[in-house]
Amino acid sequence: MNRQEPNDVSDLANSAAKISSSSSVDVQPIGDAIQTRAVQIAVLLRQRGASVQAGQPQLLDWASQGVTDAQLLTALEAAQAQRHERADPSPINAGFLNAIVQSQRRKQQAQPAGGRFKSRTQQREETAQLMFAKTRQHGGFDGKTIDHE
Structure with a gap:
């Protein structure tokens, strides 16, 4: 081995600088991480037949919003099914996928924690129960009186 041992502090600093510059661990700025994603x-989408490019604004938005692979693949399947139903041979582009992805995300955000949507009737019944429960607590409600004061 022709490796020389560092003799003083400056040699140690130079060695550390060389090691850190050749290190495989790179810190990426946020913009690079979004571009990488x-x-x-x-x-992922091109392998499955979509006509998209990494620099398209929709893909950059998905990357910054944290859209998952599962969400993207679900949107692609839905897009492919729509094209198949209509016998439409046109390519599936980022704009078409974006409409489906955004629709999926809105549905997920609107969905209550229990996982089920409530009908208007159910919502009204719950509201009425809460109102009547409060009225009963504040003085006898007979169920027939409109204004109770």
């Missing part, structure tokens, strides 16, 4: 999304 957009490339991953593009590869």
Whole structure:
């Protein structure tokens, strides 16, 4: 081995600088991380037949919003099914997928924690029960009186 041992502090500093510059651990700025994720999304979708590019604004938005692979693949399947039903041979582009992805995300955000939507009738019944329960607590409600004061 022709490796020389560092003799003083400056040699140690130079060695550390060389090691850190050749290290495989790189810290990426946020913009690079988003671009990297957009490339991953593009590869994922292109492998399955979508006509998308990593630099498209929709892909960059998905990357920054944290859209998952599962959400993207579900949207792609829905898009492919729609194209198949209509016998439409046109490519599935980012705009078409974005409409489906955004629709899915809105549905997920609107869905209550229990996982079920409540009908208007159910919502009204719950509201009425809460109102009548409060009225009963504040003085006898007979169920027939409209204004009770």
